[in-house]
Amino acid sequence: MTRLKDRIAIVTGAGRPGNIGEAVCAQFLEEGAAGVVATDLRDGEAQALTDRFGSERFAFQPHDVASEADWQRVVNLTLERFGGLDILVNNAGMGMSGDSAKLSLENFRKTMDVNLYGAFLGTKYCAPPIAERAAMHTGGGAIINVSSMAAYMPNAHNIAYHCSKSALRMLTLCTSKELGPQGIRVNSVHPGPIMTPLLKEAFKRYSKAGMYASPEDAERRIAASSPLGRTSTPEEIARLFVYLASDDASYITGTAIAHDGGVGSVF
Numbered sequence: 523m524t525r526l527k528d529r530i531a532i533v534t535g536a537g538r539p540g541n542i543g544e545a546v547c548a549q550f551l552e553e554g555a556a557g558v559v560a561t562d563l564r565d566g567e568a569q570a571l572t573d574r575f576g577s578e579r580f581a582f583q584p585h586d587v588a589s590e591a592d593w594q595r596v597v598n599l600t601l602e603r604f605g606g607l608d609i610l611v612n613n614a615g616m617g618m619s620g621d622s623a624k625l626s627l628e629n630f631r632k633t634m635d636v637n638l639y640g641a642f643l644g645t646k647y648c649a650p651p652i653a654e655r656a657a658m659h660t661g662g663g664a665i666i667n668v669s670s671m672a673a674y675m676p677n678a679h680n681i682a683y684h685c686s687k688s689a690l691r692m693l694t695l696c697t698s699k700e701l702g703p704q705g706i707r708v709n710s711v712h713p714g715p716i717m718t719p720l721l722k723e724a725f726k727r728y729s730k731a732g733m734y735a736s737p738e739d740a741e742r743r744i745a746a747s748s749p750l751g752r753t754s755t756p757e758e759i760a761r762l763f764v765y766l767a768s769d770d771a772s773y774i775t776g777t778a779i780a781h782d783g784g785v786g787s788v789f
């Protein structure tokens with residue numbers, strides 16, 4: 523499999539085993555990527571990731587996506603280590619439950635810092651080197667923003683997360699207009715329920731907030747909300763990232779693609 527042959531990618535939020543970022547790194551490498559830099563705030567699993575992927579075409583970097591200095595360091599390191607950059611996956615994300623009465627301004631800001639401003643900073647620092655190599659590929663360079671079906675579905679108990687993912691959709695649209703002339707396609711992926719550590723934590727938060735009777739009840743009812751009657755695996759959604767990053771998606775930009783098992787179709 524060589525759909526990403528010679529491509530170099532940065533994937534944020536890829537430091538947690540079993541999550542979407544890790545699955546994306548795995549499939550980018552399987553598709554022949556020349557270099558994948560996984561980054562994450564948490565670095566406790568860095569060695570386990572390197573053991574899994576090897577160190578020839580893979581590197582891990584500790585990274586706070588909300589930090590401008592961290593972005594500059596990660597991009598410089600990627601250019602030094604692999605000689606360029608073609609793909610950015612803005613995948614790092616976090617959620618803090620709360621309605622307007624309970625959520626503090628600080629926690630609202632923190633959510634925006636990671637989910638929205640992190641992607642803005644990634645775009646700011648990665649687009650110039652991606653543009654430099656865009657003409658090398660028929661599909662140009664690619665930026666993939668990981669939004670959510672939350673971008674479209676209001677939820678009284680999770681206003682910061684839903685607002686941040688909705689704004690990330692608009693960041694995708696604006697930057698697709700800005701960067702298209704430079705050969706960079708920018709798209710957003712909107713996951714529905716993907717069985718990762720984040721979703722398992724969300725089940726607990728939702729039940730604590732009174733939205734479901736228990737985490738198990740949340741899991742059962744959320745799975746049942748898909749016409750397919752189940753949640754997705756990270757590996758299933760990772761295939762979509764390969765598609766969007768590859769020449770197969772050469773005329774796809776500014777698009778929002780749902781990977782939600784039809785959950786959003788009820789809205």
Ligand SMILES: NC(=O)c1ccc[n+]([C@@H]2O[C@H](COP(=O)([O-])OP(=O)(O)OC[C@H]3O[C@@H](n4cnc5c(N)ncnc54)[C@H](O)[C@@H]3O)[C@@H](O)[C@H]2O)c1
Pocket residue numbers: 534535536537538540541542543561562563564585586587588613614615616636668669670671712713714715716717718719720721
């Ligand atoms: N799993 C789902 O059902 C689902 C649904 C919709 C959207 N999403 C989105 O998909 C993305 C990946 O989520 P996941 O399910 O794999 O969850 P996850 O929690 O396993 O992955 C998110 C990663 O982002 C990292 N992170 C958090 N703050 C960071 C920061 N400041 N800097 C760098 N890294 C940081 C976390 O450490 C974590 O490893 C997120 O953006 C999430 O909002 C997931």
